[in-house]
Amino acid sequence: MESLPIRQFAERAYLDYAMYVVLDRALPHIGDGLKPVQRRIVYAMSELGLGPGAKPKKAARTVGDVLGKYHPHGDAACYEAMVLMAQPFSCRYPLIDGQGNWGSPDDPKSFAAMRYTEARLTPYARLLLEELGQGTTDWVPNFDGTLEEPAVLPARVPNVLLNGTTGIAVGMATDIPPHNLREVVAACLLLLERPEASIEEIMARLPGPDFPTEAEIVTPREELARIYETGSGTLRARARWEQDGAEIVITALPYQVSGARVLEQIAREMQAKRLPMVEDLRDESDHENPTRLVLTLRSRRVDAEAVMAHLFATTDLERSYRVNLNLIGLDGRPGVRPLPELLLEWLDFRRATVRRRLEHRLGRVRERLHVLEGLRIAYLHIDEVIEIIRREDEPKPVLMARFGLTDAQAEAILELRLRHLARLEEMRLRAEQDALEAERETIEAVLGSEARLSALVAEELTADAERHGDARRSPIVERRPARALDPRALVPSEPVTVVLSRKGWVRAARGHEVDPEALAYRAGDGFLAAARGRSSDVAVFLDSTGRVYAVPAHVLPSARGQGEPLSGRVSPPDGARFLSVLMGPEEQAVLLACDAGFGFIARLGALQPRQRGGRAVLALPEGASPLPAVPLADVEADLVVAASSDGRLLAFPAAELPRMARGKGQRILALPRGGAARMVAVAAVGPGRILRVHCGRRHLRLGFADLEPYLGPRGRRGRALPRGFQRVERLEVV
Known part of the structure; x- marks a missing residue:
C-alpha cells in the first residue's frame, strides 16, 4: 500500500478531479461538439434503433441504457441533458425528436418525468452517426470494461458551432453560441480553398451567431470580429x-x-x-x-x-451573452480558439475522418476483390472443384494447393450454394468485380491527392448543408444603445417648496406661496431652511461635514404631514447635521463657504451624487464648520457679502471667487490671527435686491447701492458695521 503525505495526496486528487471535470464532463470536443453525456445519449439511442424513422420509445429506456452501459451518474442530470437536446428553443438543430411535455420557453425545466416522455433521433443526428461503423473513430472501453463506446462521433458538420454549448469546469468555462449550418459550411468551404483567409473574408460568409429565436443581434460588426479574432467576448440580443x-x-x-x-x-x-x-x-x-x-x-x-x-x-428584452470558444482540441487539451483556428482544426478532423473512412472502405474493397478472384478461378475449373469437394475429407487444403488459393478464397468457395453456380451468377460476379475495381481506383486516387480529398470534403459539406440547412433566424442589425428614461422626465414639472427642519426632517409642499416657517413642526423642532424649485428637480442638501446629498424632489413626502427624517434616504456620517437645501437647474451657481473664511463657487449639477453616502465637496480647515450654501442669480453681477463675528462686513464681486467642483476654495474674508473671530454669514446680493443684517431683534437694511462703503478686494477684513449692529447672526436677501 502506497503511503503519501496528506498535502501531496490532496494535490494529486484535486488535479485528477479537475482534469476529469474538464475532459469528461464540462467541455465539448471539437470533433462532434458534444460533451460525454450527450455523446453517450446519442450513441445509446442509435444502438436501441431509435432512428428518425423508428417508433419513439420511453425516455426512461434511453436513460436506463445510458446509465447502465456508459454513464454511471445521476439519472436526473442525464435526463436533463437529453431534454436540452430535444428542446427546439434551446438547441438550434435538435438531436432528439421528443414526444410529450419537453418543457416550454417560459419554463424550460417544466418537462414531464422521463417515464411519460418518448423520444427518437432527428434526421440531423444522422450527420453524427452515419459513418460510425466505417472505421472512422477510436473505440474505448466503457466504465466497467464490458463494452466499447466511441471516443468521438464522426460528425459530418461542425456541430460544436452549430448547436453551441455552455459548461463550467474547474478553473475554466465554455460559452459557444449556436450558428447557422449553411453559413458555417460556407466559411468551411472558403477555408478549404484558402486556409489563410482573413477574419473579414470569413465573416462575409459567417457574419455571426444564429440563435434558435428570432431576436435581433445588435452587437456591432467590429465587436463580433473582435470576438471571433480572440475567441472570447460579449454579444447582445434584443427582442x-x-x-x-x-x-x-x-x-x-x-x-x-x-x-x-x-x-x-x-x-x-x-x-x-x-x-x-x-x-x-x-x-x-x-x-x-x-x-x-x-x-x-x-x-x-x-x-x-x-x-x-x-x-x-x-x-x-435585451440580454448579453458571454462568448468563450473553449473546447477540447484534437490534441486532447482544452483551449480557447479564435474562429479561423477552430474551423481549420475541425476541417483537419473531418479530413482525417474521411481518410479513415476511405481507407476502411478500400480495405473492404480489396478483401472482396480478393475473394472474387478466387471465385472466378473456381468458376473456370468448376468441375474439378466439385470433384475435389466430393472426394476429399478436407477439401480446403487441397483446393489451396491445386489452384494457389488463400484461406479466405478457399473458404468462400466452400461456402458457395449450388444455385450460385449458374452461368448468370458468374456474370454477376464479373460485373461486381469490375465495379469494385473502378471504386478501388477512385478511392486510391482520392487518398493519393490532398486536393481531391479536400474536394470530397467540400462536396459532402455542401450536400449536407442543402439537406439539413435553413435560413438565418436571428438578424444582425445596427441599433442605438438602449437607454433608460430619465426619471425626472417622467415626473410632472410642478412648483414645489422643499422644507428642512433643524432636526433634519424634510418634506415638499406644492407651490411657492407656502410660508415654511408657519408649517407645523414636531415638538422641539423648527424651521431651518427651504428651497423653491420644480417637482422634476433634485434637492441638494449640505451637512456639517462638508458633504452634499441629492434626493429627487418628487420622492419627498408631502408637507401635509411633518415629513420624514432625511437620514432615511441618505447616509450621513455619525453626528453630522444638515445645514441647508438647494434646488434649481444644473447650471445654477452656488456659493460654498466655511466659517474659517474660505469658499468657492460650484455648479449645482456637480453637487448631485448618486450614492446614498453623498460626496465630500467642501474641504474644511481644522476646527472650521460649513456655512449654509448660497445660490447666486448672476455671477457676473452679484456681490458676495461676508460678515464676521467681530462686526465687520465685506462686499466684493462674485466673479472674483474661483469656480471649482470641490476643495477649500480661496479666502473670502480675512480674520485676525489667534483670535476667536469667525465668518458668521455670507450672502449674494444682486442689483435691485436688499440685504438684511440680522442682529438679535434688530436688523439693518442695505440696498445694492448702500453696499458701496463695504466694497473691497476679496480676502480683506472689510469695514466695521454701525454701532448696535456688530453682533451679526445671519444675512438675508429680499
Whole structure:
C-alpha cells in the first residue's frame, strides 16, 4: 500500500478531479461538439434503433441504457441533458425528436418525468452517426470494461458551432453560441480553398451567431470580429417588436428569455411609475404566435421608440451573452480558439475522418476483390472443384494447393450454394468485380491527392448543408444603445417648496406661496431652511461635514404631514447635521463657504451624487464648520457679502471667487490671527435686491447701492458695521 503525505495526496486528487471535470464532463470536443453525456445519449439511442424513422420509445429506456452501459451518474442530470437536446428553443438543430411535455420557453425545466416522455433521433443526428461503423473513430472501453463506446462521433458538420454549448469546469468555462449550418459550411468551404483567409473574408460568409429565436443581434460588426479574432467576448440580443396604432407588439424574445419573466419586469416598471405612458400589458401568445406580448400606450403620440429603449435597458428584452470558444482540441487539451483556428482544426478532423473512412472502405474493397478472384478461378475449373469437394475429407487444403488459393478464397468457395453456380451468377460476379475495381481506383486516387480529398470534403459539406440547412433566424442589425428614461422626465414639472427642519426632517409642499416657517413642526423642532424649485428637480442638501446629498424632489413626502427624517434616504456620517437645501437647474451657481473664511463657487449639477453616502465637496480647515450654501442669480453681477463675528462686513464681486467642483476654495474674508473671530454669514446680493443684517431683534437694511462703503478686494477684513449692529447672526436677501 502506497503511503503519501496528506498535502501531496490532496494535490494529486484535486488535479485528477479537475482534469476529469474538464475532459469528461464540462467541455465539448471539437470533433462532434458534444460533451460525454450527450455523446453517450446519442450513441445509446442509435444502438436501441431509435432512428428518425423508428417508433419513439420511453425516455426512461434511453436513460436506463445510458446509465447502465456508459454513464454511471445521476439519472436526473442525464435526463436533463437529453431534454436540452430535444428542446427546439434551446438547441438550434435538435438531436432528439421528443414526444410529450419537453418543457416550454417560459419554463424550460417544466418537462414531464422521463417515464411519460418518448423520444427518437432527428434526421440531423444522422450527420453524427452515419459513418460510425466505417472505421472512422477510436473505440474505448466503457466504465466497467464490458463494452466499447466511441471516443468521438464522426460528425459530418461542425456541430460544436452549430448547436453551441455552455459548461463550467474547474478553473475554466465554455460559452459557444449556436450558428447557422449553411453559413458555417460556407466559411468551411472558403477555408478549404484558402486556409489563410482573413477574419473579414470569413465573416462575409459567417457574419455571426444564429440563435434558435428570432431576436435581433445588435452587437456591432467590429465587436463580433473582435470576438471571433480572440475567441472570447460579449454579444447582445434584443427582442423584435412592431407598433400597431397605440400598441407595441413584441414578436420575438432573446435566446433563453422567458416571456412570463419579461411581463413581470415590465409590470414592475409600471408599478414603480417609471412607465406612465403605458396603460395596459397582456400576453396574447398562442400556437400560431408563440411570442406576442402587447403593451397598450395611452395615446398614439407616445414615443414608442423611447418606451422600448427604456425596456431594453431595464428588462430582459435585451440580454448579453458571454462568448468563450473553449473546447477540447484534437490534441486532447482544452483551449480557447479564435474562429479561423477552430474551423481549420475541425476541417483537419473531418479530413482525417474521411481518410479513415476511405481507407476502411478500400480495405473492404480489396478483401472482396480478393475473394472474387478466387471465385472466378473456381468458376473456370468448376468441375474439378466439385470433384475435389466430393472426394476429399478436407477439401480446403487441397483446393489451396491445386489452384494457389488463400484461406479466405478457399473458404468462400466452400461456402458457395449450388444455385450460385449458374452461368448468370458468374456474370454477376464479373460485373461486381469490375465495379469494385473502378471504386478501388477512385478511392486510391482520392487518398493519393490532398486536393481531391479536400474536394470530397467540400462536396459532402455542401450536400449536407442543402439537406439539413435553413435560413438565418436571428438578424444582425445596427441599433442605438438602449437607454433608460430619465426619471425626472417622467415626473410632472410642478412648483414645489422643499422644507428642512433643524432636526433634519424634510418634506415638499406644492407651490411657492407656502410660508415654511408657519408649517407645523414636531415638538422641539423648527424651521431651518427651504428651497423653491420644480417637482422634476433634485434637492441638494449640505451637512456639517462638508458633504452634499441629492434626493429627487418628487420622492419627498408631502408637507401635509411633518415629513420624514432625511437620514432615511441618505447616509450621513455619525453626528453630522444638515445645514441647508438647494434646488434649481444644473447650471445654477452656488456659493460654498466655511466659517474659517474660505469658499468657492460650484455648479449645482456637480453637487448631485448618486450614492446614498453623498460626496465630500467642501474641504474644511481644522476646527472650521460649513456655512449654509448660497445660490447666486448672476455671477457676473452679484456681490458676495461676508460678515464676521467681530462686526465687520465685506462686499466684493462674485466673479472674483474661483469656480471649482470641490476643495477649500480661496479666502473670502480675512480674520485676525489667534483670535476667536469667525465668518458668521455670507450672502449674494444682486442689483435691485436688499440685504438684511440680522442682529438679535434688530436688523439693518442695505440696498445694492448702500453696499458701496463695504466694497473691497476679496480676502480683506472689510469695514466695521454701525454701532448696535456688530453682533451679526445671519444675512438675508429680499
